[in-house]
Amino acid sequence: MTLRRIVTGAVRGTVTLLYSDAAPGVSIVGQARFPNHLFKTTVAALERRFPTVLASRSWDNVGILLEAPHERVEADRVLLTIDLTTAVYHEAASDPRIGAIVAYHPPIFRGLKQLTLADPKQAILLNCAARGISVYSPHTAWDNQAAIGNADWLAGNLGSLVAKTETIDPIQGAAQPCDDGHVHGTGRLVTLSQPEALSTLVANLKANLGLQYVRVAKAIKYHENGSDHEGIRTVAICAGSGASVLTKSKADLFLTGEMSHHEVLAAIEDQTSVILCEHTNTERGFLSQVIKPYLLDEFKKAGAAYDVRCSQVDRDPLEQA
Numbered sequence: 001m002t003l004r005r006i007v008t009g010a011v012r013g014t015v016t017l018l019y020s021d022a023a024p025g026v027s028i029v030g031q032a033r034f035p036n037h038l039f040k041t042t043v044a045a046l047e048r049r050f051p052t053v054l055a056s057r058s059w060d061n062v063g064i065l066l067e068a069p070h071e072r073v074e075a076d077r078v079l080l081t082i083d084l085t086t087a088v089y090h091e092a093a094s095d096p097r098i099g100a101i102v103a104y105h106p107p108i109f110r111g112l113k114q115l116t117l118a119d120p121k122q123a124i125l126l127n128c129a130a131r132g133i134s135v136y137s138p139h140t141a142w143d144n145q146a147a148i149g150n151a152d153w154l155a156g157n158l159g160s161l162v163a164k165t166e167t168i169d170p171i172q173g174a175a176q177p178c179d180d181g182h183v184h185g186t187g188r189l190v191t192l193s194q195p196e197a198l199s200t201l202v203a204n205l206k207a208n209l210g211l212q213y214v215r216v217a218k219a220i221k222y223h224e225n226g227s228d229h230e231g232i233r234t235v236a237i238c239a240g241s242g243a244s245v246l247t248k249s250k251a252d253l254f255l256t257g258e259m260s261h262h263e264v265l266a267a268i269e270d271q272t273s274v275i276l277c278e279h280t281n282t283e284r285g286f287l288s289q290v291i292k293p294y295l296l297d298e299f300k301k302a303g304a305a306y307d308v309r310c311s312q313v314d315r316d317p318l319e320q321a
């Protein structure tokens with residue numbers, strides 16, 4: 001009898017071994033389980049659409065950050081989160097179906113010289129490994145993907161028609177990792193199809209991102225003449241902490257999560273207004289609106305009956321008081 005081929009099974013990483021003998025026909029003679037199949041299927045799907053070669057490798061730390069030596073027996077669900085906090089770990093630990101966590105911000109960023117339970121962040125990783133939960137982090141691979149990166153999703157929340165989109169900080173020349181005709185890189189400079197009032201964009205962002213408040217700084221020319229801020233035509237956008245990217249462009253408005261006092265002052269002196277949504281509020285919706293449907297679709301295409309859940313406890317640590 002000859003081993004003909006191995007077929008990835010539809011349920012929880014089973015693999016079907018197909019054998020045949022000299023006579024026509026194929027018989028199924030065995031099934032086994034791939035180790036960490038849920039995690040590997042998830043990583044493969046994400047790498048297809050958001051390859052980590054797109055990430056800002058000079059300073060970022062992306063990819064498989066923790067590979068558990070075994071996967072939980074019932075693992076068939078991926079948990080998506082922006083930050084892998086203690087609360088998020090407990091959420092994962094309490095659901096035996098979760099065998100993989102995709103954490104947008106890398107839970108390991110700098111080199112580690114030891115792993116101990118005394119350090120809260122290290123304790124999370126040790127407990128994930130002990131429970132059979134693996135961790136993957138995409139970070140700037142999601143930022144830098146042309147057309148469907150974080151900033152593109154954020155631009156869609158302005159609630160205004162976009163006439164043109166440019167990448168602010170493109171990955172340069174030969175370093176462009178994909179020969180797919182797109183200019184990959186961080187940040188987007190969008191030109192709106194018609195000028196909008198600042199108050200309209202603020203209202204749209206709050207409604208579309210589900211936020212109680214955003215912080216706004218108006219360009220000084222609007223303080224001087226007292227007029228409403230009607231003329232926003234160009235918006236520079238970067239999710240998270242975007243000042244270093246946004247200042248490479250010239251726009252009527254900067255949209256990001258957070259900027260320092262001095263960065264905001266410099267912007268409004270340069271006649272650029274600023275909307276700050278708090279860091280992770282510019283990132284979290286990308287999980288539920290882009291990544292979750294993408295992964296579910298990829299799992300379906302692969303015939304894998306896996307589920308995707310967005311964390312219920314992952315939230316921005318800053319709140320209105």
Ligand SMILES: [Zn+2]
Nearest residue numbers: 239240241283
């Ligand atoms: Zn961030």
